[in-house]
Amino acid sequence: MAEVGCLSVTVSSMAFISFVLVIISLCPCKAHVPLIIWTSEGDSLPTLTEPAAGEIVSGMKLVSSLQSALTTLPNTVLLFLQDKLSLEDFTVYGGVFGNKQDSVFLHLESALQASTPLVLPALALSTTDSVEELFQEVLGIPALHIVPSALNQLQLNTSQPSFLVISLPYTHGVQSKELLRKNDEIIGDVLTVFTAHGVPYTAVYTGLMPSYVTHDTVTSLTQRFVGRSLLQARRDPTVKPPVTFNSTLGQPCILLWADHLNISHVKGPWFDLGPFTFINSVSLDGSFCNETFSRLVLNYQNVLSFKSFQLTFLMRKIFFPVSARNWTVIEKVELNYDGQRAVFNSSRGIYSPAEFSFHCQSVSSSESPLLVPSNAKDNASQWNILFTDFQIQGFNVTGNFSYASDCASFFTPGIWMGLLTSLLMVLILTYGLHMIMQLRTMDRFDDPKGPGISVPLND
Structure with missing residues (x-):
């Protein structure tokens, strides 16, 4: 504490x-x-x-x-x-x-x-x-x-x-x-x-x-934040533990952690599922995992006036020939409530190498969405999702989160601005050096001892 x-x-x-x-x-x-x-x-x-x-x-x-x-x-x-x-x-x-x-x-x-x-x-x-x-x-x-x-x-x-x-x-x-x-x-x-x-x-x-x-x-x-640490190494030992689902052999196969799991229905107030998930040990009935497919089901009661509520993550291991390796792809995020379903598909970026976990500071369905409704007429259009400090791993779990593959791109706008500015300065310097190298000295000089130049003036 x-x-x-x-x-x-x-x-x-x-x-x-x-x-x-x-x-x-x-x-x-x-x-x-x-x-x-x-x-x-x-x-x-x-x-x-x-x-x-x-x-x-x-x-x-x-x-x-x-x-x-x-x-x-x-x-x-x-x-x-x-x-x-x-x-x-x-x-x-x-x-x-x-x-x-x-x-x-x-x-x-x-x-x-x-x-x-x-x-x-x-x-x-x-x-x-x-x-x-x-x-x-x-x-x-x-x-x-x-x-x-x-x-x-x-x-x-x-x-x-x-x-x-x-x-x-x-x-x-x-x-x-x-x-x-x-x-x-x-x-x-x-x-x-x-x-x-x-x-x-x-x-x-x-x-x-x-x-x-x-x-x-x-x-x-x-002094407080000096040093580097991997995403799977938590600084505070009292941080709530991740949700862990074990396979039929009793080995952990799915891990989930987030700071907040916020949902909103029909532009209503945000409701955080995080305390119900990590503090009250949510039920994982319906979850499943094998070598190529993982499904994590979080079951809640009496959420936003719904008697039954489920938050489901569907993940699949896919081999991509271009990279010659297996990747974990989060295909869908589903909300099931009182017999109705809202499905969000992965728009971009929700993937990581199968040996790593996936981490993202913000997984949203509104601003720069990583999740989009599967159908324009689907119930998903009535929901908003915002997961903060989100981390999940569905394959190759060894007990704790593996090294995290972050959703943030390497070339951020700040990096692009720095690269373009540096390139412009290099071009200016190169042009200046080129101009200096083109300077030539005169091959002839005036003789200071010779007669001066006279210009006759007409009256």
């Missing part, structure tokens, strides 16, 4: 204006992201033991603290996950100095003043990458990504725990103030919907990366 630092404190409803200044003066860490937790039940949030200033709280201690705190809080957890967030956002754009009219966090401040929030002013970068997975581990339920416009259509059972993730965009720059103001309005709208329906909630506001990057931050990031 990753580590968290520097300080955890509680602030009262009357001290929100000054807590950010106190936190910044005590916390020496710069490359961190703040995390704030509050509830709709007022002062029901348990307090945690305040560590010494600058102390780095371990991930195990944070998980233990959250487990003890979240057991007494409302079952519905809202995670407002912003792309970038720093304490400087509150000092620059918040009402820290008492000027409430210029604050962009009016809804957030109002919600915090009605509760006793828990503030973690310095969440380590190693933890922000997996903050969603961390809460899933503590709550024991998968996350549901929603958009604010779909809240009115969402039916929640208050007797059962729920974990909802609302993504908030943010780009640090000249438009930071307006973007933060819009995000604050989104937070206010979401909280208003839950309050109007009488659903108690526990809200969390944090980010994935710091919006203000100092020199120390750049140094820490550089």
Whole structure:
């Protein structure tokens, strides 16, 4: 588990204006992201033991603290996950100095003043990458990504725990103030919907990366990602294991891993199958593999209001005479739901040498699609697919992923621009050298001792 630092404190409803200044003066860490937790039940949030200033709280201690705190809080957890967030956002754009009219966090401040929030002013970068997975581990339920416009259509059972993730965009720059103001309005709208329906909630506001990057931050990031590693070698040992299907002999023959398996039906909100796949150990009934054909079937229940739902990958080993080797080709990706089927064919690039695994940062059916509907009248036109950090291997599995053949082409636009620019400079240099080599000295010179040239002038 990753580590968290520097300080955890509680602030009262009357001290929100000054807590950010106190936190910044005590916390020496710069490359961190703040995390704030509050509830709709007022002062029901348990307090945690305040560590010494600058102390780095371990991930195990944070998980233990959250487990003890979240057991007494409302079952519905809202995670407002912003792309970038720093304490400087509150000092620059918040009402820290008492000027409430210029604050962009009016809804957030109002919600915090009605509760006793828990503030973690310095969440380590190693933890922000997996903050969603961390809460899933503590709550024991998968996350549901929603958009604010779909809240009115969402039916929640208050007797059962729920974990909802609302993504908030943010780009640090000249438009930071307006973007933060819009995000604050989104937070206010979401909280208003839950309050109007009488659903108690526990809200969390944090980010994935710091919006203000100092020199120390750049140094820490550089040190963090130094070195090279193969795609099959995961840096974090706590990363969720891949889905593994074993053959009739008990040997693994199909491996699947992805960061997110997002699907969307009829332009609805995205639904991530990843937590159901890798955390809850999805059923693989219907899967099959042999020397030339592999089929991986992922079976789900109650997905997007469908009672039964299947995600199927069809792979075939084909020998190509031109390369004189066997290749793995992902022929189709199928969605089977309540007796209906949507089939996506491979448009381009979903192949790899049979000895390797296939990896792609984004496998999509919309933008630069690698998957296209098999028929214009097929149900696939009603679906969108987006797999991120996708990796699969259907043949020659030896226990873990083999070396990955990536879908990214070698000659990217940046490489082409560099090659063309270099070629232009070489041509200019060659032309210049050619001109210099064509220079010749004069074979005759004027005699300085001879008579000068006289030009008679007529009167």
